[in-house]
Amino acid sequence: MKLLLCLLMTTSYVYASKKNQWTPKYQEKQKQKSIFKELGLKKIKSKNKTILNSKQVTNKKAPAIKPENALEALYLQGPKSKTHLAKLKEESLKQKQKAVPTLIKVMKSKAYPSENRWVATYMLGRIMGKKSAPYISKFTRHPNWMLRLASLKVLLHLDQRQYKGIYARLLEDDSLIVRHQALQNIKIMKLKDLAPYVWKMLYNKKNYVGTKGKRKRNNIIKDAIRVVGDLKFHKAKKAMLEMFKKKKYSDVYNELDYSLSQLDGPSPKGSISVKKNYWNKKSIKETTIL
Numbered sequence: 001m002k003l004l005l006c007l008l009m010t011t012s013y014v015y016a017s018k019k020n021q022w023t024p025k026y027q028e029k030q031k032q033k034s035i036f037k038e039l040g041l042k043k044i045k046s047k048n049k050t051i052l053n054s055k056q057v058t059n060k061k062a063p064a065i066k067p068e069n070a071l072e073a074l075y076l077q078g079p080k081s082k083t084h085l086a087k088l089k090e091e092s093l094k095q096k097q098k099a100v101p102t103l104i105k106v107m108k109s110k111a112y113p114s115e116n117r118w119v120a121t122y123m124l125g126r127i128m129g130k131k132s133a134p135y136i137s138k139f140t141r142h143p144n145w146m147l148r149l150a151s152l153k154v155l156l157h158l159d160q161r162q163y164k165g166i167y168a169r170l171l172e173d174d175s176l177i178v179r180h181q182a183l184q185n186i187k188i189m190k191l192k193d194l195a196p197y198v199w200k201m202l203y204n205k206k207n208y209v210g211t212k213g214k215r216k217r218n219n220i221i222k223d224a225i226r227v228v229g230d231l232k233f234h235k236a237k238k239a240m241l242e243m244f245k246k247k248k249y250s251d252v253y254n255e256l257d258y259s260l261s262q263l264d265g266p267s268p269k270g271s272i273s274v275k276k277n278y279w280n281k282k283s284i285k286e287t288t289i290l
Helices: 001-019 023-039 069-075 082-108 114-141 144-157 165-169 174-189 192-203 217-229 234-245 249-263 272-283
Strands: 041-047 050-055
Touching: 023 174, 069 082, 069 114, 082 114, 082 234, 114 165, 144 165, 165 174, 165 192, 174 192, 174 217, 192 217, 192 234, 217 234, 217 249, 234 249, 234 272, 249 272
Parallel strands: none
Antiparallel strands: 041 050
C-alpha cells in the first residue's frame, strides 16, 4: 500500500511541476481517474477525507488451518454437492460427543465454508440436545446470516420456548430469510405473547420492496397476517376489518380472511367479494356510535 501511495504522490508531483501548462479541471479529473485505474485503486469519498482502497490489500487470504483430525479436514472441504453435506452429518453422528470440540471450532471460525458451519450448528444440537441451547442461542447475533438462521432452526427443533426475546428481535433482522424463520419459530411454538411483535412486521419497511409511494408487500407480510390469526391476537381484529374495506390491500384479502376466521369464526364459502361483504357487515355491527 505504501508503494502505491508513493507512486500516486510521485505522479502528482510530475503534474504539479508543469506550471506553465494550464489544464482544464475536467481533464485533470480524467487524468486522475486513469491513474487510479492503472494502479488498481478505487477512490472512496467520505465527508472529511478520501480513502484509497486496493483489491490487493483488502483481499488477503486467511491463513490456512491445519486440521487436527479427519472430521475437521472434512469440514474444511468446500461443499460441492449434497453428498458432501450428508457425509458431514454421517461422520459427526458416528463420533457423537467426541465430535463436539470440532463442531464448536467450525462454528466459531470463518475459515470454514458457511454451509459447513451451518451443518456443524445443526449437528451440535442433534448430538448435545437441549444442553446445547444456551451456546447455540449466542449465534443468533452472529454476523453471518446462515449461522443466525441455523441457530433459529436448531432452537425450534429443540422446542426452546424460553428465548422469546431472541425470536422477537430477529423478526426485524436484516436478512429476510432470518425474519421468516423467526416468524416460523413463533408460529410453530405458539408463542402468543409475541403476537404484537408479529403484527408490528406489517409496519416494517424491510418487509416491502420498491421506492416510497410504490412499495409492494413482500410475501412475509402475508405470512405475518396469517400468524396473527393463529396466535389469536384479537387486538388486531379491528385494524384487519378496516384493511378489508380498502382496495390497496386486495393482494392480502385471502390472508385477512384466514386470520379473521381464526379470530371470529369462518366466513361464508364463495368468492373473495362474498367474503369481503361479510366482513364489511361485521365491521359495521362492531362499530360503536357515541
